[in-house]
Amino acid sequence: MFDRISRWYDLLNHLLSAGQDMVWRRRGVKRLLRMGRGVFLDVATGTGDVAFEIKRQSPQSLVVGLDPAEKMLEVARKKALRKGLSVLFVRGEGERLPFKDGAFDGVAIAFGIRNVEDRRATLSEFARVLKRDGVLVILEFSKPEGLAGKVYNLYFHHILPLIGWVVSGDREAYTYLPRSVEEFPAPEQFARELMEAGFSRVLMEPYTMGICYCYTAFKEV
């Protein structure tokens, strides 16, 4: 599905979130870099925006982006050349990370944990490839509540899929988005899943009225 929409992915991200997606990534990467420079992995990197943001905020860090969708990676590699940023993009899945234990100072995944087939295995893999004092940052959509939530839901479930369909020509991809957010656990429950996977402390921050959540998790030492 992501291979099919790779051409339109960035444009629709910025359009459908009114540019907020870039603000969320920037804030999430700040959390990831709290310990300074190092070796970082961006899982479900897609077209690479989180990986580029890490490199932008910390030029001396080593950054690897991983994703199973080859066409998304093609877009990412072209963007890296255009931006003059050196990021290594590799094909792979979160459930089976092709890296040794303790290889990374930080792992990030933005709007991707919702898409993996086996969330439990993926979270355990994140804990495995992190160093002892490593940090995991997860950005994911959530379901805002109250009146603002009602208005947003109207947009998210009815208007967004229509715009996504018209621009990308792919109906399924943009009905999948609200459906998968609906099925994703509430923030407190997801934080519990992180603890079960071997993280000792989880910070949860709502961004933009809780449309997006940033989870910062610290590996148990």
Ligand SMILES: C[S@@+](CC[C@H](N)C(=O)[O-])C[C@H]1O[C@@H](n2cnc3c(N)ncnc32)[C@H](O)[C@@H]1O
């Ligand atoms: C919504 S995009 C997010 C891309 C990027 N992180 C961003 O912030 O725009 C979700 C990505 O998850 C990837 N994905 C799907 N299944 C995956 C898996 N099992 N492991 C890792 N990535 C996966 C898709 O190929 C897609 O590029």
